[in-house]
Amino acid sequence: MNAFDWLSHMGIPEIDKFDIVEVKFKGGRKEYFRNSGHLQLTTGDPVVVDVPNGHHIGYVSLQGELVRLQMQKRKVKNDDNILSIYRVATPKDLEKWQDAKNRETPTIYRGKQIIDEIKLSMKLSDVEYQADNSKATFFYSADDRVDFRELIKLLASEFKIRVEMRQISLRQEAGRLGGVGVCGRELCCSTWIHDFKSVTTSAARYQNLSLNPSKLSGQCGRLKCCLNFELESYLSALKDIPNIEKPLLTEAGKAKLQKTDIFRRLMWFNYNDDNNWHSIDCDRVNSIIEQNEKGIVPFNLQQDKAFEGEYNSSKTNEDLELLDKKFANSRTKKKRKPKSRKPNPQNNASEAPKRAQNSAEEKPRQPKNKRPPRRNNKPENVAAKPATPAKEVDPNAPKAQGNNRNKRRKPNRNKGPKGGDNKAKPDEK
Numbered sequence: 001m002n003a004f005d006w007l008s009h010m011g012i013p014e015i016d017k018f019d020i021v022e023v024k025f026k027g028g029r030k031e032y033f034r035n036s037g038h039l040q041l042t043t044g045d046p047v048v049v050d051v052p053n054g055h056h057i058g059y060v061s062l063q064g065e066l067v068r069l070q071m072q073k074r075k076v077k078n079d080d081n082i083l084s085i086y087r088v089a090t091p092k093d094l095e096k097w098q099d100a101k102n103r104e105t106p107t108i109y110r111g112k113q114i115i116d117e118i119k120l121s122m123k124l125s126d127v128e129y130q131a132d133n134s135k136a137t138f139f140y141s142a143d144d145r146v147d148f149r150e151l152i153k154l155l156a157s158e159f160k161i162r163v164e165m166r167q168i169s170l171r172q173e174a175g176r177l178g179g180v181g182v183c184g185r186e187l188c189c190s191t192w193i194h195d196f197k198s199v200t201t202s203a204a205r206y207q208n209l210s211l212n213p214s215k216l217s218g219q220c221g222r223l224k225c226c227l228n229f230e231l232e233s234y235l236s237a238l239k240d241i242p243n244i245e246k247p248l249l250t251e252a253g254k255a256k257l258q259k260t261d262i263f264r265r266l267m268w269f270n271y272n273d274d275n276n277w278h279s280i281d282c283d284r285v286n287s288i289i290e291q292n293e294k295g296i297v298p299f300n301l302q303q304d305k306a307f308e309g310e311y312n313s314s315k316t317n318e319d320l321e322l323l324d325k326k327f328a329n330s331r332t333k334k335k336r337k338p339k340s341r342k343p344n345p346q347n348n349a350s351e352a353p354k355r356a357q358n359s360a361e362e363k364p365r366q367p368k369n370k371r372p373p374r375r376n377n378k379p380e381n382v383a384a385k386p387a388t389p390a391k392e393v394d395p396n397a398p399k400a401q402g403n404n405r406n407k408r409r410k411p412n413r414n415k416g417p418k419g420g421d422n423k424a425k426p427d428e429k
Contacts, residue, residue: 005043007065020082022062022070023049026128027139027176028190030061032076036084046089048131053162057089057097057131074194093131100129107159111138114154122146125173135162141173171196174220181218188225199223206234208260237262242285249292252300269301278302 019035033049035041045060062070071078089097107127115124122142129136136159140146148165155163168176175189189196204216204227218224241262247254253271255278260267267285268277278301291298298304 005062005064005066018063018065018068020067020071020078021047021060021085022067023047023058023085024061025056025058027126028178029176031058032067032071032082034082034084035063037087039085039088041088046094048086048089048093050083050086051130054130054132054134055086057093096133097131100131100133103159104129107136110158111155114158115151118150118154120146120148120151122148125168126176129161133161135164137164137166139166139168139173139176141168141170169196170220170222171225174218179219183226187219189220193225196225197228199225199227203227203231206231206238208262234262240265240282241267242282242289244285248285248288248301249297250288250300251297255301 019038020032021035021041022030023033024030031049033047039047041047041060041063043060043062046057047060048055048057076082104127107129108124111124111127115122121144122140124138124140126139127136128139136155138155146167152163152165171189174187175193178190179187181187199222201211201216201223203223204211207227207230209216209227216223216227241260244257244267247256248269249255250271253274255269255271256273258268258270258277265282266279267282268279270277280301284301288298288301291304299306
């Protein structure tokens with residue numbers, strides 16, 4: 001909700017409570033209805049209201065004394081022309097209204113096709129169906145007057161409903177469609193602006209804004225309405241700013257105006273199209289203009305004579321210098337290195353014999369190309385066995401077949417597929 005009732009907790013007597021309620025419809029449209037039945041309403045309740053030739057459903061947006069103030073602002077008279085509220089909407093009413101709203105999107109697409117077929121110079125922006133499904137309002141925008149009598153006949157025969165055409169401006173179209181502006185907030189035209197005032201480029205000139213159409217125009221394609229919000233403050237502040245029509249004459253050279261800070265009353269000049277800008281206040285500018293009119297040329301922008309000393313501009317640019325120092329320190333600041341732990345003498349004294357022992361036990365490194373010698377897995381402390389006497393070998397005895405594991409075993413080709421021993425018979429050799 002974009003409306004806040006700041007008088008709801010003020011303790012106003014209920015006897016004098018204002019009986020007119022503000023009701024909000026699709027696209028931010030707000031109208032006023034009389035609560036003749038004294039219904040207990042709260043902000044956001046769906047209500048069925050009386051409209052010409054039927055009924056419609058809207059949401060309560062405001063009630064109480066603020067409604068009286070809004071009616072005075074919009075110049076709405078409290079007379080018998082204000083229609084009444086029937087009841088609070090029931091689930092059956094809301095279901096019927098939802099069925100009517102579901103027809104809006106296909107109606108927009110079909111209506112644009114019909115407009116293209118009959119070649120009318122108009123833009124269809126939105127369609128709103130009444131809650132009782134008896135009337136449809138077509139909102140369009142056009143630059144010139146449009147004869148849409150034939151269009152109404154085609155739309156009525158196409159959708160079998162009573163048609164109403166309503167022309168709106170581009171700002172009203174943006175307010176109906178809604179959106180978010182460059183400021184990050186919801187569009188003003190869709191929340192609280194109802195009377196659209198004309199905005200000119202002179203408002204941007206008074207505020208020293210760049211005359212770039214892409215930056216000054218809103219989503220409607222026109223100049224932003226917010227250009228008028230602060231215009232009065234700028235106009236009142238510009239009364240004390242001197243009007244510079246020609247460069248200021250100094251012995252250092254001609255000083256041309258480059259920039260003006262209206263609220264701080266500072267003006268920046270440069271000598272002979274130099275890139276260095278010098279800032280002075282408006283009182284100093286007025287004094288230089290008076291001197292030039294009298295034919296007097298000061299030494300420079302800051303001082304009239306050369307022997308008066310150097311001009312201290314720290315006061316005028318103090319905030320800018322602080323910003324420069326802040327960002328310069330953040331850029332030059334380096335990452336802190338991790339603190340190295342200081343060695344503890346007690347720990348070093350206890351670890352010294354361990355380090356000496358480890359260094360004594362270190363083995364010499366083996367070269368990479370040579371393989372290290374095989375380790376002897378036999379324990380060193382085992383007592384050596386007594387040597388057995390060598391046996392006498394008979395040279396005529398047959399040699400025993402030893403089990404040499406290093407030699408590869410030849411595969412036995414006589415074995416069958418099941419692992420059986422199929423040795424050849426002596427007769428078959």
